[in-house]
Amino acid sequence: MTDSTAPKSVTLHDVAREAGVSLITASRALSKPNLVSDATIERVRAAVEATGYIPNLLAGGLKSRRSMTVALLVPSISVAQFVPTIKALTEALDAAGYQLILAQMGYDHAREAALLNTIISRRPDGIVVAGLLRSPTSREQLRRAGIPVVETWELSDRPVDMAVGFSHLKVGSAVAGYFLSRGWRRVAIATADDHRAAVRREGFLSTIGHDVPTVVVPAPSSLASGRRALAQLLEQDRRIEAICCSSDQLAQGVLVEAAARGLRSPEDLAICGFGDADFAAHMEPSLTTVQVDGHGIGDRAARLILARCRGETVPEPVIDVGFRIVERAST
Amino acid sequence: MTDSTAPKSVTLHDVAREAGVSLITASRALSKPNLVSDATIERVRAAVEATGYIPNLLAGGLKSRRSMTVALLVPSISVAQFVPTIKALTEALDAAGYQLILAQMGYDHAREAALLNTIISRRPDGIVVAGLLRSPTSREQLRRAGIPVVETWELSDRPVDMAVGFSHLKVGSAVAGYFLSRGWRRVAIATADDHRAAVRREGFLSTIGHDVPTVVVPAPSSLASGRRALAQLLEQDRRIEAICCSSDQLAQGVLVEAAARGLRSPEDLAICGFGDADFAAHMEPSLTTVQVDGHGIGDRAARLILARCRGETVPEPVIDVGFRIVERAST
């Protein structure tokens, strides 16, 4: 009865003994095979099989200072818009042997600093943020930590480090311009209460040139909140011609409510969404919306982080992926 | 020019020196405050502030054998059904100081073993699987690793370790029973090609008592695939009375296509979905569906893992959360 604890897991030490080589040779055989003779590699492989060895990346990372993880901060996991980004990020990282640590920030800025601390304490090799970091202390802390950071889905004059996104101000402005070009003057906004949507609203208003009826719903917005939003907007003005919505889910709700009230789209009411969700093209009527390459954002963010991890200097640390209005039947 | 590398990050050693205490006292002041005098704690806190210290959990975990992480394996991040589960899991873990490692398995079983290896190499304190692990080698490997495992969204006679889910066979059977009770005999199925949906189909057929027209679409299913599915089903039988769909997204597509073809629901065509997505209650017509407590699944899974981490024995390692049919306007 020497030890009292769990069944000691097999370590590289055991593999080395089994293979009749030194610890470091076993290590190299697995991680740097070109430094070791083929015969040795084969014996180490066999020993791994025999012992059922699974490396401990925590131990390796401690010495090499690379955890082979990337953290992703999202405001909420329920935001459908980010799903393609998360997916692309996961896939690109996985292909490079990296794993994703998912953290939910909530829309509460106070939590930002605390969460960031627990994230940094895992020593991720990179951090991807959906949106911008708001709290200045967080931004400063992250800069000092020296961890590569990519802010996504948004651009700023002064990113913490790198950024892949687009201008929400321009999106709002573009939708307003589109509405004006169609001759709609009685326009309105249904928007979630997140920061990016608020910036789009700003852009919209500045191009329209005056304030418009607005309903704000809690993020993440949904079909249900879209229905309520239309009801409220119609109370403010029964003769609205077109509504700019901050998400396709919201727009879908507006369209459902419109149909339920006997309003036809686009004849009685034109609707524009945001995000080009998978259902947008296939609704009835199909939804005009703002298309953003969410998958591309995740993919580029991964590439930027991975490049930094390899010590490369990134030529273009701020990438504008742009957007485009996809005109469909709802307008 | 003593050191050539990066700006050495501050360690607990630095904090201890700054506070004028030993290394271990500083460690305890931060992680086990009740073993240390208040005065000392205060000095250590001040030293942490002064130095900007952020702990290194990788190092701590190496010694304590607790990584404070839990891995989640999902077939695909795009499966909307799992979102509430992921959310609940993240929140419960976060509250306990644990972080989630997200891994995407794909629907390819060959990848399962390889991915599991990279997951285990991070030494998570627990693993949550959306669905069951299919590959027997993976199951065996996981058992030997001695890591707490919770399989979710499904139950089996022989779980790897723990499980939180429900019987998909019973779901299919219940929907069939409901259809029969309404007198519908010309029924059909629109289903994604994932395993759980296939089991529901089995249950449906066994209760109906004979084969029925079926369209299988690739997972994850969508509104678009629902539209196509209805088109194909109507080619097989123009007089279908009711369709059982494997997701609410699919059901929504079927309803859109039905409306586009001038078919009214439920008069001409009754539809049942699965999952009770947030939009199901608010569509027009509102969607009859099978409600499952996805949030509860994530929450319970987290509790099971955390209990195991605390060394508690779990009284009920297999939890059936059940389901219920929510009857709405589409039937």
Add this chain to the structure above:
DNA sequence: CTGTTAGCGCATTCAC
């Protein structure tokens, strides 16, 4: 309540 000692499992120097 506090400190000393000894590692956790591996990868980075250096040697040969």
Add this chain to the structure above:
DNA sequence: GTGAATGCGCTAACAG
């Protein structure tokens, strides 16, 4: 090609 020593940053075990 291979190996021996050393320590990454922290905590468990024992002393005081």
